[in-house]
Amino acid sequence: MAASYILLLSALLALAASPAMAGDPSALQDLCVADNTSDDMAASYVLLLAALLALASSPTMARDPGALQDFCVADNTSDVFVNGFVCKDPKLVKAEDFFFSGLDEPRDTTNKVGSNPRDTANKVGSNVTLLNASRIPGLNTLGISMARVDYAPFGLNPPHIHPRATEIQTVLEGSLYVGFVTSNPDNRLVTKVVRKGDVFVFPQGLIHFQFNLGAKPAVAVSGLSSQNPGVITIANSVFGSKPAISDDILAKAFQVDKKIIDLIQAHF
Numbered sequence: 001m002a003a004s005y006i007l008l009l010s011a012l013l014a015l016a017a018s019p020a021m022a023g024d025p026s027a028l029q030d031l032c033v034a035d036n037t038s039d040d041m042a043a044s045y046v047l048l049l050a051a052l053l054a055l056a057s058s059p060t061m062a063r064d065p066g067a068l069q070d071f072c073v074a075d076n077t078s079d080v081f082v083n084g085f086v087c088k089d090p091k092l093v094k095a096e097d098f099f100f101s102g103l104d105e106p107r108d109t110t111n112k113v114g115s116n117p118r119d120t121a122n123k124v125g126s127n128v129t130l131l132n133a134s135r136i137p138g139l140n141t142l143g144i145s146m147a148r149v150d151y152a153p154f155g156l157n158p159p160h161i162h163p164r165a166t167e168i169q170t171v172l173e174g175s176l177y178v179g180f181v182t183s184n185p186d187n188r189l190v191t192k193v194v195r196k197g198d199v200f201v202f203p204q205g206l207i208h209f210q211f212n213l214g215a216k217p218a219v220a221v222s223g224l225s226s227q228n229p230g231v232i233t234i235a236n237s238v239f240g241s242k243p244a245i246s247d248d249i250l251a252k253a254f255q256v257d258k259k260i261i262d263l264i265q266a267h268f
């Protein structure tokens, strides 16, 4: 009951704060498929849905659901599925739940092949260390995460999307050629060369990339507006899906011969 009351309260509060009622609740993962056989969850889901609906439609709210208490540290061992993670018993929460160490250590960008042939991340010369709610359980419900990106000399963080987050990035070492592309129909490329101390923003859901312009390694740190921003690397998703998208489909989509599609698919 307590949880339901908190959710009801949050729904009402959010409704009161929301000038308009439109939009679906923000997802905290790729999928959260309804389990309509669960008695227990039904009431909470409806209330959570209402709270998230109201939060999503409120322009002043952060995108992830707001915390309803000081913290809701992720209990990722729970077999109850909610949007995000269920909270740990607050009495069992420790400082380590809010802590990560070693973000200062350079990551490996040199292994050109990688142990997994499908893992193309370091073939292009970059390595992303993402601190989401899986790595720092204390981030659960707080709507924020962080990443360190290492770039090999002339390394690329290839075109990708964060489906659930805007990214704000600062360069710690080196200089990067960065950019994003706006949505249809304009598809306008917005780019800039950013150097140590510069900051650049990649709006949520837009395709973006960073390329190291230097002959030395570069490093950047990003803040992301979701506890679980998600990453869709365009080439890997389109040409490396499991199972593969048919080369007939991709040949038509990219308006090239199927042989060219097969050649690209072989790299992912």
Ligand SMILES: *[C@@H]1O[C@H](CO)[C@@H](O)[C@H](O)[C@H]1NC(C)=O
Residues within 6 Å of the ligand: 036, 037
């Ligand atoms: C629950 O899901 C089943 C299968 O998808 C569907 O047939 C049924 O109508 C659903 N019941 C409710 C109450 O939504």
Ligand SMILES: *[C@@H]1O[C@H](CO)[C@@H](O)[C@H](O)[C@H]1NC(C)=O
Residues within 6 Å of the ligand: 106, 107, 108, 109, 111, 119, 121, 122, 126, 127, 128
């Ligand atoms: C990133 O760096 C870590 C630590 O150096 C390494 O274990 C990992 O394999 C690297 N990942 C990629 C994709 O290169």
Ligand SMILES: *[C@@H]1O[C@H](CO)[C@@H](O)[C@H](O)[C@H]1NC(C)=O
Residues within 6 Å of the ligand: 029, 130, 132, 133, 134, 135, 228
């Ligand atoms: C957090 O990021 C890691 C690495 O990118 C990913 O494997 C994991 O699934 C993410 N956490 C969640 C809850 O999706």
Ligand SMILES: *[C@@H]1O[C@H](CO)[C@@H](O)[C@H](O)[C@H]1NC(C)=O
Residues within 6 Å of the ligand: 076, 133, 134, 135, 137
């Ligand atoms: C669960 O938490 C542990 C320890 O913090 C972490 O190693 C693991 O990757 C997490 N799993 C998920 C699915 O988030």
